[in-house]
Each structure stands twice: as structure tokens, then as C-alpha cells.
Amino acid sequence: MSQYEPLHHQPKPTQAKHSTPPPEPDFYMPAMPPLELLHAIESRLQRYLSRRRFRQRFLPLLAHDDHILDDMGHNRDDILWASRLPLKEDAGQALSQRRAQRKAAQGRHAEPGA
Numbered sequence: 001m002s003q004y005e006p007l008h009h010q011p012k013p014t015q016a017k018h019s020t021p022p023p024e025p026d027f028y029m030p031a032m033p034p035l036e037l038l039h040a041i042e043s044r045l046q047r048y049l050s051r052r053r054f055r056q057r058f059l060p061l062l063a064h065d066d067h068i069l070d071d072m073g074h075n076r077d078d079i080l081w082a083s084r085l086p087l088k089e090d091a092g093q094a095l096s097q098r099r100a101q102r103k104a105a106q107g108r109h110a111e112p113g114a
Contacts, residue, residue: 019042019046021035021036021039022035022038047087048087050092051091054082054083054095055083057092058074058079058082058092059079059083061074061079062076062080073099074099075099075102078102079095081098082095
């Protein structure tokens with residue numbers, strides 16, 4: 001294989017929304033921490049970090065003008081809506097779904113006039 005041949009495209013692994021609970025061990029040792037507690041802590045930490053990443057990426061965009069946000073493919077109302085979602089929902093993913101729905105709706109409205 002030469003360096004000029006394209007590599008086979010491998011899809012990126014998608015992250016699960018919620019991690020699966022660990023399997024129950026066949027035995028229990030007194031020094032083992034409760035696995036449900038560790039799973040709950042891990043889940044909450046993942047939700048917190050996800051929400052923090054969203055705030056670091058999208059909330060600073062609100063300082064820009066609406067025209068600049070539109071050029072970036074965002075909407076001020078959508079960003080504010082996503083920032084108020086509960087912690088159980090991934091705000092970044094919900095925002096991208098809402099943006100895709102808005103683009104699809106704009107595409108349908110633009111078709112009859114063309």
C-alpha cells in the first residue's frame with residue numbers, strides 16, 4: 001500500500017448517552033465499594049462535564065450579533081433554549097437536532113418559490 005492510496009473510512013465510535021451499569025460480581029468482598037454508587041457518581045460527572053463543555057462552546061457565541069450567528073448556522077433563541085434543558089439531556093446534541101429541523105423547514109419553504 002502506498003501513501004497515496006486512500007485509507008478505508010472507519011466511522012467514529014459514538015458515545016452512549018448513558019453508561020451501562022457495571023455487571024454484578026459473583027462474590028462480594030467487604031472492602032468493595034457499592035457498584036451502584038460508583039455508577040451514579042460516574043453518570044452525574046459525565047452529565048456535568050457535558051453541560052460544562054456546552055457552556056464553554058456555545059454560550060460565548062451569544063456575545064455575537066444575530067447576523068454572525070446566522071452565518072455560523074446558529075440561532076440565539078436555539079442556544080438559549082438548549083442552555084435551559086435539564087441535565088439529563090445532551091444540550092449540544094439537542095441543539096444540532098433543532099438546527100437540522102430548522103434547515104429542513106427552510107428548505108421546504110424555499111422549494112415552492114423556486
